[in-house]
Amino acid sequence: MTVVLREAQESDIKAISDIALLSLPSDPVWTYRFQYAKDYPEEHKENTRKRYAEYLAGQREGRFRITVAELHTEDRTITIAFAIWQLPRSRLKAINEAKPSMSRMKAYRKYRQYKLKWFDERYGEKHWSLTTLATHPDYERRGIGTALCCWDIQRAISSKLEAITLFSSPLGKPLYTKLKFMEVGTVRIQVEGEKEFIEFPGMTLELKGRNQSEFQLPKTFVFDQESLGEKIICSLVLIEGVY
Numbered sequence: 001m002t003v004v005l006r007e008a009q010e011s012d013i014k015a016i017s018d019i020a021l022l023s024l025p026s027d028p029v030w031t032y033r034f035q036y037a038k039d040y041p042e043e044h045k046e047n048t049r050k051r052y053a054e055y056l057a058g059q060r061e062g063r064f065r066i067t068v069a070e071l072h073t074e075d076r077t078i079t080i081a082f083a084i085w086q087l088p089r090s091r092l093k094a095i096n097e098a099k100p101s102m103s104r105m106k107a108y109r110k111y112r113q114y115k116l117k118w119f120d121e122r123y124g125e126k127h128w129s130l131t132t133l134a135t136h137p138d139y140e141r142r143g144i145g146t147a148l149c150c151w152d153i154q155r156a157i158s159s160k161l162e163a164i165t166l167f168s169s170p171l172g173k174p175l176y177t178k179l180k181f182m183e184v185g186t187v188r189i190q191v192e193g194e195k196e197f198i199e200f201p202g203m204t205l206e207l208k209g210r211n212q213s214e215f216q217l218p219k220t221f222v223f224d225q226e227s228l229g230e231k232i233i234c235s236l237v238l239i240e241g242v243y
Contacts, residue, residue, distance in 0.1 A: 015079035
């Protein structure tokens with residue numbers, strides 16, 4: 001049995017969307033942005049699918065890099081995690097989300113000015129930004145997210161990039177700190193007249209002087225979960241895609 005890391009394909013849209021809908025609501029940044037998701041679940045589900053379909057279209061155009069992790073057992077293949085990397089100067093069009101109000105979605109887009117100031121103006125075409133890293137809740141804390149990060153960091157180093165950049169959720173910060181990302185500042189998002197707000201850090205991993213051996217991929221993964229019915233040890237397989 002194996003864990004396979006590979007390039008995402010059009011056929012992965014449903015699996016990626018399902019993982020996002022299951023895992024990302026535990027992130028306070030996600031719940032702040034999509035405050036009416038529970039009130040309009042079908043609309044939220046469809047908009048999520050549209051968003052990831054657009055990311056995959058962007059990958060075909062060379063604007064995004066998307067990798068997925070699959071668990072291959074004797075009788076089935078399960079997509080269990082994904083990572084989306086934004087390539088320089090690319091951006092997504094806004095998708096209407098909440099019927100009663102778009103105020104938080106509009107406020108959240110303020111982060112783009114920080115991305116421009118902290119990352120784009122400094123590194124130009126020589127950095128990738130991690131926009132999303134998500135693991136299915138049944139397979140969290142097994143090193144899958146780390147493997148996806150390290151695989152693409154190794155690719156970034158081989159491509160002679162200067163940095164990896166991201167805005168971190170509270171849940172992701174321990175992983176990025178472990179991988180030696182450094183905070184460059186904090187973004188605060190708040191709608192005028194509301195008491196509630198969110199804050200999240202911008203982080204960078206500068207690649208100058210780094211080598212791939214610093215970001216070793218795990219050779220095996222251990223799963224012991226009810227969904228599988230037994231403890232299994234899986235080896236890692238990498239499938240090089242054409243981006």
